[in-house]
Amino acid sequence: MSRALVRRETVSGYLFMLPCLIFFLGFVIYPMVQCIVTSFFDSTMNRDDIFIGLGNYAELFQDKIFLGALRNTVIIVIVSVPVVCIFSLWVSSVLYDLSGPLCSLFRCVFYLPVVTGSVAVTVVWKWMFNNYYGIFNYLGKNAGLIDKNINWLGDERFALGCIILILLTTSVGQPIVLYVSALGNVDQALVEAAEVDGATRLQVFWKIKWPQIKPTTLYILVITTINSFQCFALIQLLTSGGPNHSTDTIMYYIYYNAFKLYRYGYGNAMGVVLAIIIAVLSAIQFKASKSD
Amino acid sequence: MKINRHSCYKVIAILIIVIMAIAFAFPLYWIITGSFKTAKAINATTPQWWPSEWVLDNYQKLFSRQSAPLWELKIPLIKAAFRGPKVPAALRWLVNTVFMAVASMLLTCATSAMAGYALAKKRFIGRTVVFSLIVCAMALPKQVILIPLIREMSSLHMYNTIWAVILPIVGWPFGVFLIKQFSEGIPGEMLEAARIDGASEWKTFSTIALPMLKPGIGALAIFTFINSWNDYFMQLIMLSSTENLTISLGIAKLQAENSIDFGLIMAGAAVAAVPIIIVFIIFQKYFTKGITMGAVKG
Numbered sequence A: 001m002s003r004a005l006v007r008r009e010t011v012s013g014y015l016f017m018l019p020c021l022i023f024f025l026g027f028v029i030y031p032m033v034q035c036i037v038t039s040f041f042d043s044t045m046n047r048d049d050i051f052i053g054l055g056n057y058a059e060l061f062q063d064k065i066f067l068g069a070l071r072n073t074v075i076i077v078i079v080s081v082p083v084v085c086i087f088s089l090w091v092s093s094v095l096y097d098l099s100g101p102l103c104s105l106f107r108c109v110f111y112l113p114v115v116t117g118s119v120a121v122t123v124v125w126k127w128m129f130n131n132y133y134g135i136f137n138y139l140g141k142n143a144g145l146i147d148k149n150i151n152w153l154g155d156e157r158f159a160l161g162c163i164i165l166i167l168l169t170t171s172v173g174q175p176i177v178l179y180v181s182a183l184g185n186v187d188q189a190l191v192e193a194a195e196v197d198g199a200t201r202l203q204v205f206w207k208i209k210w211p212q213i214k215p216t217t218l219y220i221l222v223i224t225t226i227n228s229f230q231c232f233a234l235i236q237l238l239t240s241g242g243p244n245h246s247t248d249t250i251m252y253y254i255y256y257n258a259f260k261l262y263r264y265g266y267g268n269a270m271g272v273v274l275a276i277i278i279a280v281l282s283a284i285q286f287k288a289s290k291s292d
Numbered sequence B: 001m002k003i004n005r006h007s008c009y010k011v012i013a014i015l016i017i018v019i020m021a022i023a024f025a026f027p028l029y030w031i032i033t034g035s036f037k038t039a040k041a042i043n044a045t046t047p048q049w050w051p052s053e054w055v056l057d058n059y060q061k062l063f064s065r066q067s068a069p070l071w072e073l074k075i076p077l078i079k080a081a082f083r084g085p086k087v088p089a090a091l092r093w094l095v096n097t098v099f100m101a102v103a104s105m106l107l108t109c110a111t112s113a114m115a116g117y118a119l120a121k122k123r124f125i126g127r128t129v130v131f132s133l134i135v136c137a138m139a140l141p142k143q144v145i146l147i148p149l150i151r152e153m154s155s156l157h158m159y160n161t162i163w164a165v166i167l168p169i170v171g172w173p174f175g176v177f178l179i180k181q182f183s184e185g186i187p188g189e190m191l192e193a194a195r196i197d198g199a200s201e202w203k204t205f206s207t208i209a210l211p212m213l214k215p216g217i218g219a220l221a222i223f224t225f226i227n228s229w230n231d232y233f234m235q236l237i238m239l240s241s242t243e244n245l246t247i248s249l250g251i252a253k254l255q256a257e258n259s260i261d262f263g264l265i266m267a268g269a270a271v272a273a274v275p276i277i278i279v280f281i282i283f284q285k286y287f288t289k290g291i292t293m294g295a296v297k298g
Helices: A003-038 A055-060 A064-097 A100-116 A118-128 A135-142 A159-171 A173-184 A188-196 A201-229 A233-238 A250-259 A264-291 B002-035 B057-062 B089-121 B127-139 B142-155 B163-171 B174-183 B188-196 B201-229 B232-238 B247-257 B262-282 B284-295
Strands: B067-069 B072-075 B080-083 B086-088
Touching (some): A003 A264, A003 B089, A003 B142, A003 B163, A003 B201, A055 A264, A064 A173, A064 A201, A064 A250, A100 A118, A100 A173, A100 B262, A118 A159, A118 A233, A118 B002, A118 B247, A118 B262, A159 A173, A159 A201, A159 A233, A159 B002, A188 A201, A201 A264, A233 B232, A250 B142, A250 B232, A264 B142, B002 B262, B057 B262, B089 B127, B089 B163, B089 B201, B089 B247, B142 B163, B142 B232, B174 B201, B174 B284, B188 B201, B201 B284, B232 B247, B247 B262
Antiparallel strands (some): B067 B086
């Protein structure tokens, strides 16, 4: 390309990018940089920030509540990511064989909890889990599974499990849509050739379909991991991290520090740690899927 | 024999999926029927699976609480404000939510269409740097930036206004990524031909690229609309006074104030959820496309 053309392309390219860059740099990149910078400061309302170096980070790893929140977050991720991936792959493999309208009907139903919105979903689950008026206690008692009412969300033994259950129902919608479309894109000629050669259905799946839907699986793994790490609305509306911090997650604890304790620097340090954890996990998932 | 075993598996699988689907649809069913139940039916220890008596009490209660002007237009320079007639606060929340979702949608589509096109079709210096920055930002949880965002918005005097919710949504680069993927499909020769004919850059974009990007923009529009409607987190941290709330936030507040009046809360949840579900069902095709296109190259 000639120099003049390069100049013209650069100028027009940036002019086209300009509106987007204003928003992107102003409301995404600038706060991210600020987040890293203030994590080295003792920062709160109505007072100048004080530089304390790695002080926030040092405190973080001695903070029992933070470590508990980290543990809960890890539990949520470890349980929900594999369940979401396997369940949605299985559902999609069944749906994919169904006729068009039926397939989109089911896909739509599994997507409903996502569209309904986290607040509406959460308040109805809160009612269903309620100690006195909830249907879970009613059903459990009638089926003979429990002999007296359980305060599901107020009991340290059950609260986190209930939250994971709700999270699962709001997480499988998108993976199912993705898998159904990925399975539809699998090269049919290969599948037929394998069937002619007498491959079993399981063999066809593992040897032919699986390699072709692997990029989709990677994407689903990454987004589900990020979503599970971000689990917030459920916690804030259902339990506020209680009882006794048993359902705190990192996201909720960041919010708690910012809005209840006004410890901005400390909250930002947690944000940085969370971002590093997610980046490392995504990199591992990416590497693992590339290696074989 | 083999075929038999397979069809047997298929029947059982479909049966399980039907049961799961009922379980997935149940919360929504429970919201809607619950919102029409009497207080007695709601507080019964034996649940009423189908309301024996349909009443509008809960909706009446929802729309008789608090009041706020229907709309408010502030003009910064002359410090004047125009306000609409007084209406129930829940109605104002709906107006706020619709305004927020539509504004986010329009701004996101406009900025992303231009930027995505440029990233795919312009060979400018620094293109790879900008694109890597976008991909990296997308992989990070956006809640990480909440504290700096709050401080930024309050220094811009936008804290507790609907714009504090809209601007970060527009800044989120998913749309750029989506449109870039879509723009790769525009044949370069067509753009080249337009340039040789002497069309300006803007004209090339608006008459050749834009019509070809329409399906992609449609998908992005519906995707942004639904996501911003449901983006509770950003609304929660940015909005506080009664007249500025969105519908989700209003329901969350109702719930915090009367945690056991489930009828009232279900009415609120229905008002928040039903419009967006209708939008989703109407535009489902575009929406599905938006999700799958974004994943083509994750």
